[in-house]
Amino acid sequence: MPRLFPTPVLLAHLLVNQVLRVGDSAVDATAGNGHDTLYLAQRVGDTGKVYAFDVQRGALLRTAERLRAEGLENRVVLIQAGHERLKEFIPAGIKTAMFNLGYLPGGDHRIITRPGTTIAALKQTLDLLEPGGLATVVVYRGHDGGKEEGEAVSKFIQNLDRKRWDVISTVFPSRSAHAPFLVALQKTGDFQKEGGSL
Ligand SMILES: C[S@@+](CC[C@H](N)C(=O)[O-])C[C@H]1O[C@@H](n2cnc3c(N)ncnc32)[C@H](O)[C@@H]1O
Numbered sequence: 001m002p003r004l005f006p007t008p009v010l011l012a013h014l015l016v017n018q019v020l021r022v023g024d025s026a027v028d029a030t031a032g033n034g035h036d037t038l039y040l041a042q043r044v045g046d047t048g049k050v051y052a053f054d055v056q057r058g059a060l061l062r063t064a065e066r067l068r069a070e071g072l073e074n075r076v077v078l079i080q081a082g083h084e085r086l087k088e089f090i091p092a093g094i095k096t097a098m099f100n101l102g103y104l105p106g107g108d109h110r111i112i113t114r115p116g117t118t119i120a121a122l123k124q125t126l127d128l129l130e131p132g133g134l135a136t137v138v139v140y141r142g143h144d145g146g147k148e149e150g151e152a153v154s155k156f157i158q159n160l161d162r163k164r165w166d167v168i169s170t171v172f173p174s175r176s177a178h179a180p181f182l183v184a185l186q187k188t189g190d191f192q193k194e195g196g197s198l
Contacts, residue, residue, distance in 0.1 A: 008170060008182035009100065012136035013039060015184050016096050019134045020044065024095035027128075028052040029083040029121055030113060033105060034063030036098045041072040050076045051090050053083045056111060059104055083121035087128070095133045097125045101149060102140035112145055115152035122156060126165070131189030142178040153183055164188055 006014065020026055022045035028037040031052040040050045054060050060078045067073040079089050083099070099121070101113040118137075125135050139150045157167050166186045172179055 005172070008138045008180045011170065011182050012098060012100075012138055012184065015134060015136060016040075016043070016098065019132060019186075020096045023047040025049045025051070025090075025093060027086070027090060027094055027097035027125065029086070029097055029099045029125070030054060030101065031063045031078070032059050032100060032107075034059075034066035036100055037063050037076060038066050038070060038072065040096070040098065041067060041075040042070075044075060046075065048075060051079060051094075052076055053079045053081060053086070053089075055080070055082050056104060056107065058107065082117055084117040084124075086121055086124040090128060092128050093130055094125075094128050095130055097129065097133075097135045099135070099137040101138060101153075102143060102146060109143065112143065113149065114145065115149045118149060119152055119156050122153075126160075126185065126187070129187045131187050133187050135185045137183040137185075138180055139183065140180045142180075146178075150181070157183055157185065160185070 020043045024044050025048060026040040026044055028040055028050060031037050031054040037050060037052040044050055052063055057080055060080055064078060067076055101118060103109045103112045137153055139153055141147045141150045157169060166188055168184050170182045
């Protein structure tokens with residue numbers, strides 16, 4: 001039997017699959033090794049655009065290489081800047097933003113996302129999302145600072161206007177207390193029907 005309950009990363013992709021269409025704009029707020037950027041670039045097609053942020057040049061180089069291997073580099077704008085500067089680079093009207101917090105696997109584990117900048121970036125993201133648009137945040141708690149960042153994200157979503165935002169936060173009681181979790185936020189206003197389905 002396959003394991004049924006997906007990892008937070010896979011769950012984020014399953015949700016994004018439901019909203020992101022050819023021609024849309026999307027943000028990868030933490031490009032890292034480029035897996036999510038590539039995934040977003042594949043979904044938005046030739047007429048869409050992906051904006052991918054990372055503070056590390058090495059991460060953007062790896063992302064560029066991954067995109068080039070698939071011939072998709074023209075769909076992506078790579079931005080070496082903190083995602084807390086999102087609004088300086090991106091016009092409003094994005095359909096999806098993906099955050100994958102923590103450190104770069106295979107990179108310097110001291111360079112991590114941090115609560116203050118993550119929340120600043122999330123606030124800007126929520127302003128830029130179209131109605132019906134989706135933000136996903138995969139939160140890691142196993143490294144130094146991860147627990148505090150997870151708490152900051154959880155607190156942030158508690159204080160959102162419930163009429164404007166539909167929000168989930170996953171709990172995996174059978175997994176470790178340090179296991180990653182997913183927060184996803186959809187801007188209300190363009191729902192076709194209540195409940196939704198994958
Ligand atoms: C877990 S990795 C992302 C993995 C990536 N999504 C992938 O598919 O490979 C987190 C990344 O966030 C980056 N990062 C840290 N602080 C940042 C910030 N303020 N703005 C943007 N990226 C940041 C790190 O450099 C690291 O590459």
